[in-house]
């Protein structure tokens with residue numbers, strides 16, 4: 001078994017998600033938005049976040065799946081769609097809901113594709129902003145938590161498809177990592 005070090009407790013996640021819901025509502029006011037969940041990692045965050053948005057907000061939901069190829073525990077080298085969204089976003093406000101922005105390459109790719117579809121605006125909401133390894137200039141508009149190093153799992157985040165159901169967020173230290181102390 002790898003070692004799990006708890007970084008963010010489920011109650012802290014829940015609290016922060018409620019705050020994000022209010023921040024997002026304050027930003028958009030009465031404007032309708034299309035909230036786009038980036039599968040799979042953001043699925044739990046997305047489901048909690050959309051329920052944290054006040055009921056009077058006009059929110060439509062959609063889903064995309066991006067695949068990145070390259071080093072598994074690190075960022076993407078190459079990005080492509082495994083599943084595209086289904087909504088026409090032309091002239092609409094789009095809120096992209098992502099699990100983690102790390103190097104920023106996945107989001108950068110996705111934003112470029114979205115821009116071609118002429119939305120009114122695009123904002124990014126990320127559960128975790130890991131800015132230390134950022135390779136492309138990218139602004140996260142609504143950030144749940146900022147982390148620097150580490151590889152985290154739980155609350156939707158996986159390692160080789162495992163651990164998504166864990167209720168808190170953990171730093172994962174694999175077997176035979178060779179780290180000491």
Ligand code: 5GP
Pocket residue numbers: 041068074075076098099100101102103104105106107130150151152153157158159
């Ligand atoms: P990028 O490097 O392109 O910003 O990140 C690509 C994707 O890699 C993220 O959206 C996330 O799904 C995954 N990723 C990056 N860092 C971590 C991490 O610490 N844990 C997990 N489980 N996935 C990560």
Ligand code: MG
Pocket residue numbers: 038039041042098099100
């Ligand atoms: Mg992701």
Ligand code: MG
Pocket residue numbers: 041158159
């Ligand atoms: Mg993953």
